[in-house]
Amino acid sequence: MSLSDPDRAAPGQRLAWAAARLRAAGHRDTRPRRQILHVLTHAEGHLTVEGIHHQAAAAGPLDTSTVYRTLTIFERIGLVHTVLIGGRVTYGLADHPHAHAICDTCARVTALRSTAWGHLAALAHGEANGFTSSGIIVRGQCDACLTGAGEATDQD
């Protein structure tokens, strides 16, 4: 389950980057937002709203609605991106492109190390008219689920 990316910046740098982007988009730098950014910059993989709220609340109380509103803004300005994992909406910092393989059956997530996806990012930029990639998702099914499709081992 270790989704650690070798080329990911240190939490401090990521947070600075995020805060700058937030200000640049004309938004205020508040305590609740800092709490949420702290969680996101330290996270290994993607987190659900519930997970973010839970962790962020450790640094001081904040309302669920604030988490939703904040995350919505973050996504709009391209600070985070959402990924559907196992039927759950999850959020992750979009500071550097990365590729993940997600199984549609068991929801297992595997980080892809190779840089081959760089091609795809460039391709999207050309074909999708200046599109800037923040991440790539490969959907499908892992070997285990494909083989035993039908009597999938329930392990949500």
Place this chain on the structure above:
Amino acid sequence: MSLSDPDRAAPGQRLAWAAARLRAAGHRDTRPRRQILHVLTHAEGHLTVEGIHHQAAAAGPLDTSTVYRTLTIFERIGLVHTVLIGGRVTYGLADHPHAHAICDTCARVTALRSTAWGHLAALAHGEANGFTSSGIIVRGQCDACLTGAGEATDQD
């Protein structure tokens, strides 16, 4: 919005493939499921549950809960896959891999024609331990949203 894929099979073939897969997984071939498959095999892009239900209902009444239950089974057996587009969960037939670029800000979807993503699929197979790709999603932001990030033109 035309997401037509040049290499996609005809509706009839897609439906046959889907029905076979359904039976192979040990599920019954019922009228409601046929209605839903009909919609999916004729769809250009991805559809929301509401959209699927709306279209499928044209061929005879069926309950929303049935659509949900059916779609859940379809996804489990790898017949369809889900994609989060503009905060909405959407479904699409997973009969052949295809790549899409989705803007996190305006939710615009662009189909990628190139076959460069084939590399990524193969790569996932190797790195993610036998993973079989059904589709690839490039997330990020389109040029328009990246440029005017902040005063995004609301056009849901």
Place this chain on the structure above:
DNA sequence: CTCAATGCAAAGCATTTGCATCCCT
């Protein structure tokens, strides 16, 4: 000072479930 951002609590909806009935195999 001003107006965006929050907290609270009430709505709003999408999704899930229990159960009796139906119908594919």
Place this chain on the structure above:
DNA sequence: AGGGATGCAAATGCTTTGCATTGAG
């Protein structure tokens, strides 16, 4: 005939909103 699949309708639970208050710039 038997057991999975459906329809209905109630129940969940995630997400959104209105409004008064707070605080960043």
